[in-house]
Amino acid sequence: MNPAIDDDDLRGYLAEDLPATEMARIEKSLRDSADLRERLERVRLDRVDAGLHTLGAIWRRSRVTCLSRETLGSYLLDVLDRSQAGYIRFHLEVIECAFCQANFADLKRRSQTEPDGRPVDRERGRRIFDSSRELLAGDS
Numbered sequence: 722m723n724p725a726i727d728d729d730d731l732r733g734y735l736a737e738d739l740p741a742t743e744m745a746r747i748e749k750s751l752r753d754s755a756d757l758r759e760r761l762e763r764v765r766l767d768r769v770d771a772g773l774h775t776l777g778a779i780w781r782r783s784r785v786t787c788l789s790r791e792t793l794g795s796y797l798l799d800v801l802d803r804s805q806a807g808y809i810r811f812h813l814e815v816i817e818c819a820f821c822q823a824n825f826a827d828l829k830r831r832s833q834t835e836p837d838g839r840p841v842d843r844e845r846g847r848r849i850f851d852s853s854r855e856l857l858a859g860d861s
């Protein structure tokens with residue numbers, strides 16, 4: 722059983738001041754727990770010198786927590802359960818992962834517009850997403 726993560730651990734995590742195994746353990750817990758993500762956000766806001774920058778930099782560097790295009794597509798279509806969607810929102814809006822934000826923006830654009838730029842309806846967007854997922858399946 723892992724020891725509980727307290728606010729000091731979270732501060733250490735934000736400062737990247739922990740051993741790699743501890744960083745990994747906290748990151749995994751963050752992925753699994755919406756409560757912990759809220760606490761991290763609170764701790765982060767309390768810190769004078771911690772910007773989104775620091776936290777974003779940690780996650781971007783490892784990128785193990787990044788979202789697949791399929792996951793982002795499911796989020797876009799609103800077919801995920803609440804905790805999954807919460808994690809993705811956290812990743813995009815709190816971590817502000819530039820990589821996933823760009824991917825998400827791209828998917829959003831593809832799902833919403835025809836090749837000639839006209840808007841598409843939601844069902845059609847879903848079909849486009851399914852077919853692009855097939856195309857993308859081969860390139861990763």
Ligand SMILES: [Zn+2]
Pocket residue numbers: 786787788812818819820821822
């Ligand atoms: Zn990401």
